[in-house]
Amino acid sequence: MKIIESTDAAQRHVRERTGKSVLVPTMGALHRGHLELIRVAREYAGRDGEVAVSIFVNPLQFEPGSDFEKYPRPESTDEKFCADAGVNLLFRPRDMYFEDRSVYVDETQLSAGLCGAARRGHFRGVCTVVAKLFNLLAPAAAVFGEKDYQQLAIIRRMARDLNFSIEIIGVPTVREADGLALSSRNQYLDTDERAAAPVLYQSMLRVKELADRGENSVSKLIDVARSVIASAKGARIDYISIVDAENLQPLETLRPNALIALAVFIGKTRLIDNLRLT
Numbered sequence: 690m691k692i693i694e695s696t697d698a699a700q701r702h703v704r705e706r707t708g709k710s711v712l713v714p715t716m717g718a719l720h721r722g723h724l725e726l727i728r729v730a731r732e733y734a735g736r737d738g739e740v741a742v743s744i745f746v747n748p749l750q751f752e753p754g755s756d757f758e759k760y761p762r763p764e765s766t767d768e769k770f771c772a773d774a775g776v777n778l779l780f781r782p783r784d785m786y787f788e789d790r791s792v793y794v795d796e797t798q799l800s801a802g803l804c805g806a807a808r809r810g811h812f813r814g815v816c817t818v819v820a821k822l823f824n825l826l827a828p829a830a831a832v833f834g835e836k837d838y839q840q841l842a843i844i845r846r847m848a849r850d851l852n853f854s855i856e857i858i859g860v861p862t863v864r865e866a867d868g869l870a871l872s873s874r875n876q877y878l879d880t881d882e883r884a885a886a887p888v889l890y891q892s893m894l895r896v897k898e899l900a901d902r903g904e905n906s907v908s909k910l911i912d913v914a915r916s917v918i919a920s921a922k923g924a925r926i927d928y929i930s931i932v933d934a935e936n937l938q939p940l941e942t943l944r945p946n947a948l949i950a951l952a953v954f955i956g957k958t959r960l961i962d963n964l965r966l967t
């Protein structure tokens with residue numbers, strides 16, 4: 690596995706590279722969810738293609754007062770994880786931003802609601818760093834998790850609107866046996882919080898059950914999700930929304946393509962999840 694730590698070296702690598710490259714952008718603290726993205730990337734790249742993983746804890750996408758400082762950075766474990774997973778290139782840049790940077794990528798519609806409303810500037814940071822990674826590594830395709838559904842939708846829109854010739858591939862959410870979506874942030878949870886955390890998935894399953902039985906009032910469905918989450922100790926709802934999965938606009942009545950998305954604090958840890966309802 691080749692490791693590149695500077696943007697110059699990345700551009701040199703791309704000039705000399707032959708064959709197709711598929712990129713998996715991450716912030717590290719790698720887990721089985723990331724492994725599934727790497728597996729899908731290999732499928733697309735083929736045996737002789739390049740699977741590239743980037744690890745960069747992007748300061749631009751952390752709003753003030755969030756967990757940028759304490760975000761886990763297990764460098765050598767992540768390096769071994771990538772080597773064992775058959776990754777060809779690990780890109781962990783030390784020099785992503787110029788101090789006097791003044792250009793950003795802003796998506797202005799899909800990022801208005803959900804996590805974009807709760808975390809001002811977050812998706813601007815995400816789009817800016819992903820656009821830089823796309824330019825630096827020039828992949829044929831890039832793989833993202835549906836766990837961060839809004840992010841995936843925004844990246845698709847960015848690639849479309851800015852004409853990146855990069856195929857965007859979405860991968861279904863990988864979960865623990867009890868339904869909790871894998872996340873690097875799960876390691877912040879103490880024992881009691883970990884026991885409470887599956888309530889996100891349970892609440893969405895309950896909503897899906899009711900939707901499958903014909904309940905189509907979004908406000909009723911959201912009330913049900915709220916009451917399931919209220920039953921878990923230490924859980925505080927940031928938002929629960931039922932939206933159109935294409936344009937992320939809130940719905941009043943269920944119709945095809947509906948998605949429930951939520952963010953819940955378990956103690957101090959903010960977890961997100963989502964599920965297709967129809």
Ligand code: AMP
Nearest residue numbers: 715716717722833834836837862863871
């Ligand atoms: P992160 O390192 O948390 O920024 O995530 C990097 C990529 O992995 C993003 O595209 C995430 O959506 C994806 N990802 C994170 N957790 C999961 C999961 N449990 N299942 C599938 N994809 C995931």
